[in-house]
Amino acid sequence: MGAQWKSKHKEIAANAKGKIFGKLAKEIMVAARGGADPDSNSRLRLVVEQAKKASMPKDTLERAIKKGAGLLDGGAQLERLVYEGFAPHRVPVIVECLSDNINRTKSSMNVLFRKGQLGAEGSVSWDFDYVGMIEATPNGADADPEAAAIEAGAQDLEPSEEGATLFITDTTDLDAVCKALPAQGFTVVSAQLGYRPKNPVTLDSDEAREEVEAFLEAMDGDDDVQNVYVGLAG
Numbered sequence: 477m478g479a480q481w482k483s484k485h486k487e488i489a490a491n492a493k494g495k496i497f498g499k500l501a502k503e504i505m506v507a508a509r510g511g512a513d514p515d516s517n518s519r520l521r522l523v524v525e526q527a528k529k530a531s532m533p534k535d536t537l538e539r540a541i542k543k544g545a546g547l548l549d550g551g552a553q554l555e556r557l558v559y560e561g562f563a564p565h566r567v568p569v570i571v572e573c574l575s576d577n578i579n580r581t582k583s584s585m586n587v588l589f590r591k592g593q594l595g596a597e598g599s600v601s602w603d604f605d606y607v608g609m610i611e612a613t614p615n616g617a618d619a620d621p622e623a624a625a626i627e628a629g630a631q632d633l634e635p636s637e638e639g640a641t642l643f644i645t646d647t648t649d650l651d652a653v654c655k656a657l658p659a660q661g662f663t664v665v666s667a668q669l670g671y672r673p674k675n676p677v678t679l680d681s682d683e684a685r686e687e688v689e690a691f692l693e694a695m696d697g698d699d700d701v702q703n704v705y706v707g708l709a710g
Contacts, residue, residue, distance in 0.1 A: 499702055500527045501540040502574040506554055508544025518651040522667045529665060557700075559585050561595040564687040565679060568600035568707040570671045573700040581700045588695050591687075603707060604671040608650030610643040611636050612662040619661035628656035640665060644672065673707030685710075 504527060507520040514521035520541070527537050542548045557573040569592065575581040585594060610630070614621070621641040625633045630653050632644040641662070645653045647669055654667050679685045688708060695704050 495699075496530055497527075497532050497536060498699070499574075500530060500532055501536065502554055502702065504537065504540040505544030506556065506574060508541045509546075512541050512545035512547065522651065522654065525664070526666050526668075557581055558597075558601075559589075559594065560597065560600045561589050562593040562600070563691045563706065563708075564592055565677070565684050567592075567677045567679075567688050568603055568673065569692075569695070570601060570604060570705040571695060571701055572670075572703040572705075573698075574702050575700045584698050584700060588691075588698060591691050591694075600707070601671070603674050604705065605674060606647060606669065607631070607672050608645035608647055608653065608667070609670050609672070610645065610650065610654055610657065610667045611640050611665045612643060612657050613638075613640045613665055615661045615663055621662075624657060624660035624662055627660050628653045668703075670703060671705040673705070676707045676709035678709045 500523065503523045504520065507517065507523050510519060511517040512520075514524050524537065524541075539548070553576055554574045555576075555578060557575055557578065559571040559573070561569055561571075563569050571585070573581050573585075621633055621643075624630075624641075625643055628643070629649055630643040630645050631649075634642050634644070636642040643653060643657065650667060650669060654664050657664055679688065685708075688706075692704055692706060695701055
């Protein structure tokens, strides 16, 4: 299922759009701690570009930047939390959260992992690589993902959804590869640091996969959860 699990059946309803904006706003606030100017803060620039592609309202975006940079009263007090464990059928999972209430998030994780197993720090992360992940779409039929990866400095690539390509980079090369891909005929859709499984688990039945996907859907639905990474093949 790739490096990061994504729901196959994304809602188009307004509340689903609002949930996406909420997650992006949190990422913007955290990134803005390093400075409110996207031109001099590469991490912020990447998230801002992603928010614009998602059609986040300009005032929402600007307010998130100001809150994160401490330019507004009640600035962001968000903590990044990482939980490791297993979905049903011993499928390894890493969950990234951004939370203003650690106790609430911990309680939620304890509940959500009941159908799997919550592990200690390091219990599954050894089986993932921490890398840069860039999802990009070709601008034309002549765009060659393999050639683009070589020229832009990506380490690896794999097919993504709807004809896109997921370019894998070293963590320090994420911004540079993002800047290089347009010249190779690709438009960057999203870019982030995240976890890529080394040994994805293959499930032997549709029923087992449905159980895992139901677990992941519930996890992704939690307000504090930003990203869910799963070691699941196919």
